[in-house]
Amino acid sequence: MDNSRRNFIRNSAVVSVAVASSPVRSFAILHKDTQPDDQIIGHGGFTYKPDKNWAKISVNNTPLANCHEMVQDSKGRLIMLGDHTHNNILIFDKSGKLMDYWGTALPGGHGLSISKEGGEDFLLLTDCGWALDKTGSSYGQSGQVLKTTLDGKLIFAIGHPRTIGIYKDDEPFKPTETAVAPNGDIYVADGYGSDYIIQYNSKGQYIRHFGGHHNANAEHNLVNAHGVTIDTRDKNNPTLICTSREENCFKVFTLDGKFIKRIDMPGMYVCRAVINEENVYAGVCWSKDTAGKRFDYSGFVTVLDVNNKVVSNPGGTAPVYKNDVLQPALQAAKPVFYHGHDVCVDEDKSVYVCQWNAYHTAPVKLMRV
Template sequence: MMERRDFIKNTAVASALVAAAPVNSFAILHKDVKPDDQIIGQGGYTYKADKGWAKISVNSHPLANCHEMVQDSKGRLIMLGDHTQNNILIFDKSGKLLDYWGTALPGGHGLTISKEGGEDFLLLTDCGWAVDKTGNSYGQSGQVLKTTVDGRLIFAIGHPRTIGVYKDNEPFKPTETAVAPNGDIYVADGYGSDYIIHYDSKGQYIRHFGGHNNTNKEHNLVNAHGITVDTRDKNNPTLVCTSREENCFKIFTMDGKFIKRIDMPGMYVCRAVIDDQNIYAGVCWSKDTGGNRFDYSGFVTILDKDNKVISNPGGSAPVYRSGVLQPTLQAPGSIFQHGHDVCVDEDKNVYVCQWNAYHTAPVKLTRV
């Protein structure tokens, strides 16, 4: 049996640094920076921000990018990042570090939790981008791993070309997974060919959809960065797929048929996170009405049961005109750089993971 801290040691991995930041710096526009303990958000979803929540040392537990976080059945907060000294960090809700493991996922990007027979399992996604010791980026094929919470490998899903699904010129750089109520696994190839690949609970291929070449363009995905199973209607689960470059979520049936889109103008949204009747998501960048995307311009967005934006912690208040959401920018003085994922606990506090945020730990937003 593999030692849990070294379970991925011999696995083929690459890196997880995403596309280069744009030249424009939105931070330059924000010189009136407010204190870190500001109250942020709108519409009854307001929060006090704590950037010092995580009690870790940069010397013993250095961070690169904090990509995603989930909460397990014991209430622990599990974070996946792309620093190979500690890919997985496990915290309690006070920010105390309880455990860490994983040293070979330089592309550590997507983290999903599933519950099977009373036990928690993790699906870890390595997106296949890395940076070498000289700072140059390079790419390899990505992969998806299923593990126990303490790091024991259950199985791996490799390149779909090996089973004849992808063509030779179609890259595979997966960014996210989702698990259906029946245990089926959906993989979003968000940095590769933008397909959603559907497997059964054992990792056996069923189908794929999305991509770029559908007759109906709404079926296409452009930067399929995230995927989530939406069970708010228990009798009719659906898939919420991120099409980040289109600034929207696209809704599909569980067998891959397009239903509708949720436009999020100005917001480069990451995966949808369902809590009760709301959707929460990190926003990596925002852009103005002229289409100018700004670096360091992320925040968090929250949608209600009708998929209407009701709060943007760290962003400007949502504005609807004739029922249409207007483009949303980061709020002046925001504490965020590039929102990448959120985790919502049972007290409705939100933990925000960020990409390209000066190697900082997740931020806790305490509901007020």
Template sequence: MTSRRNFIRNTAMVSALAATKPVHGFNILHKDKAPDETIVGHGQYTYKVDKNWAKISVNNTPLMNCHEMVQDSKGRLIMLGDSTHNNVLIFDKSGKLLDYWGHGFPGGHGLTLSQEGGEDFLLITDCGWYQDRDGSNKGQAGQVVKTDLTGRLIFSIGHPRTIGVYKDDEMFKPTETAVAPNGDIYVADGYGSDYIIQYNSKGQYIRHFGGHHNANKAHNLVNAHGVSVDLRDKNNPTLVCTSREENCFKIFTLDGKFIKQVDMPGMYVCRAVMNEKELYAGVCWSKDAKTGERFNNSGFLTILDADNKVVSNPGGTAPVYKNGVLQQTFQAPTPVFNHGHDVCVDDEKNLYLCQWNANHTPPVKLTRV
């Protein structure tokens, strides 16, 4: 085991979102955990759940929230969390812990893998929230940093106000990044001012879009929690931006022009994860789309096909379309997951679900069946 590295210091910490009163009579307190052989999903996308996949020690590698996970070119699974004992955990596919490092991201939230010249790099997003010893939520400006896989800092992207992009009253609490084929970096300011900010590969500002002040409200973003580059149509690459409070994805061109909206009623979706023709996403809460009430301690994950039609909701109710319109989706009556925050798809089509606010649990493996 290599030693952990303390290479960046800042004062931000964990993103903490308030959940509202549960409704609909679902038993979502998770008193009874799902057994290891639980099967979830629908149609051709069903999975066996393994909540004991990660072989870690709570003493040596304590966790707070498992926010995101990616697979590197060597097949290793890299997880980012917000515990400054070990922000980054690196596993093999059996769940064995290979390495851990990082003490400088108390708001560790977004993790993106980029490749340059055959080498892997990480973009780590610290959203700028942290929780004090008394349990109260604190907050300072977030940041995005680029590192190699050992944690060596390449460069950082700070507050857009420092380069005159944001006004004095606009917050910056970034949640996610995405990297285009040409190396451009897109930063989602999902807990701040809800812009998508585009930089070149060196971290130099190009433009920003989204936010709250567009003449056409459809172009606005509300809790721009995630951003992803969609290359499923190689001739027409797009950006899939999460507007989580609106329970939808919004599609933009790579230069920020709005194209369309994909409604996900009842689902607080997180970032879109592309794998071949499918789109995967964690669902952080269920919501009653009719009343607007959100179910506390809920969540699952969702899978869309190449036409952005939902084909499976592991841990949720089956997708139903009426006249081509997706009906609202809930967490399954027997809960399996809690606050699905991110999905990693490995090279064998197995899934790894990172959960926020789920009793300090490690990622859950879902083996395709």
């Protein structure tokens, strides 16, 4: 592969990063009904102080659309993927200082995963195939998954499953997420397309797919398969946690696609599960109202324990179980953030919240207290 192709995803104009002294406009300034900056949110042993001005970036140099996902690399840097083609990738240190940015090729930049091979970190970037035209209207395009180095050099791309005969002509492919298994296998969640989880080997060669809409047992179906995660909390028995967002639940499968169980998250339109030690964290993209209907400009973060019981809802109401059944959770009376799309948890147990459709605001840092 020639260098021009390897570097096509990286913004070649980036030679240095000039960071303005003033951060992106505060979420609290934009929305006066939000919680004050000294508010402590969360429940039980998972309480946090939000820092809404954590990201020290300039809207002129590094404009934002939606901040979709974030991961941490082996050097402790926080890497964020968004869908603004001036800078798909933003790389921060933990203080919020912008260290680098690159990428202009992903108008539907949505999913971001990280893997380590031979001591080197690699990224898996997912373009979900949705973007905005110049009028601000959405339009469709073909989705794709790219494997790159941390500085944007292309390793390989996974295109439409129709090209290898595993999708019918009327089945759309709009991938939203990836996960990498301990053996290097790649799982692609087609969350805005046909709701399959597609398994490839480490070289991007097809193995199988499962989920979708047409299983004899409806529990094996996925509805808005927005996220997929390798759950390695049991080292001897890793599993897949798949999001079925429209069903307000996670569904757990074996690594070869056999359904195990369902984890209900009533009231919560959860995004991908994020594993940190014994806990599962997730952004909640929408909440329901007291009448049980989804409402826009809502959302929070949820935390589950080793037994997949919800123990905290930062930005939402406290988890309540009755007869061992989780009751519907709602957004807090005053929002802390909107449309929690993803979280990243660092070694200090601080949580970085990426927001979708939140007035172009940068990620919010939740400092553990």
